[in-house]
Amino acid sequence: MEEDCGFSMLNDDIVLAVFAKLEDDPRHWARVACVCTRFSSLIRHFCWKTKCSQTLPSLLSDSPATCASLLKLAVCCPGLRHAGIAADRGASKNPKTSRKPHLARGNWDLRREQGCKLLARQFRDDCLYLCDWPGCVHPHKKRKYMLFRGIFKDFKTSRVWTSLDGDKRKKLPVECAFCTCRYTWDLHSAFCLRRGFRYQIDGEPVVRAYVCENGHVSGAWTDVPLFS
Ligand SMILES: [Zn+2]
Ligand SMILES: [Zn+2]
Structure with a gap:
């Protein structure tokens, strides 16, 4: 599914500023990441990485696989x-x-x-x-x-x-x-x-x-x- 045309007009900085408002509960990010590949990429490479480095600094690794697992761990019940x-x-x-x-x-x-x-x-x-x-x-x-x-x-x-x-x-x-x-x-x-x-x-x-x-x-x- 493609993102709403409204969002497609906005540059990444503005979209990220909107996503930052959802920071209190990263489950919102997990839902937003399902909307389209652009959102998914922004959430994964910016929102989550920043949050990860703030809250779990000692666990953060540069490996994308590890970061993806951490995101899943943070928001998913097994x-x-x-x-x-x-x-x-x-x-x-x-x-x-x-x-x-x-x-x-x-x-x-x-x-x-x-x-x-x-x-x-x-x-x-x-x-x-x-x-x-x-x-x-x-x-x-x-x-x-x-x-x-x-x-x-x-x-x-x-x-x-x-x-x-x-x-x-x-x-x-x-x-x-x-x-x-x-x-x-x-x-x-x-x-x-x-x-x-x-x-x-x-x-x-x-x-x-x-x-x-x-x-x-x-x-x-x-x-x-x-x-x-
Ligand atoms: Zn495992
Ligand atoms: Zn559960």
Whole structure:
């Protein structure tokens, strides 16, 4: 679809000034980027890069692929399937139970404090940036799942990587929501998550998280029962 004729008359500086007004919530940018290739290019090369360098300076890389993944991480919820839930095929069409990646509800910031809360003590020095609690909430079957997403900075030098690689942990066929990796590691069964996280009465872990080779993390918390 081509952009509105009104916008086509305006030069990039003016269009960018308009886009800057949408800065508070980059999900607006994600929507605008779908309008046409010119908007998409402006959002990607200017708006997002500037925002990225202001808010996630240590994660920013000049690699366009990395920047694209970061944009997706910032605005997209991984959806139930990429968080290792809803492997069943008959999932509902209700957007609240969406299995695929979609624009996330809730806060879009990625913060290291949140990542620290997830990891076991011996991995606390790793730089894992996670979205704010409670992430994107999905009712599914009998539970509510609070989906989160995040990224390890310099994943291949992290202790989590050393542990996964050193133990020759097997990857699972849970695809990454943010890049093309088709297999990910289960951080829960690899003992990388905080120890306090236990199981629901039916054996389902209270927290699960999957990481791909590029350090992208998708996962879900479930409500903890009052009595178990
Ligand atoms: Zn979601
Ligand atoms: Zn990935």
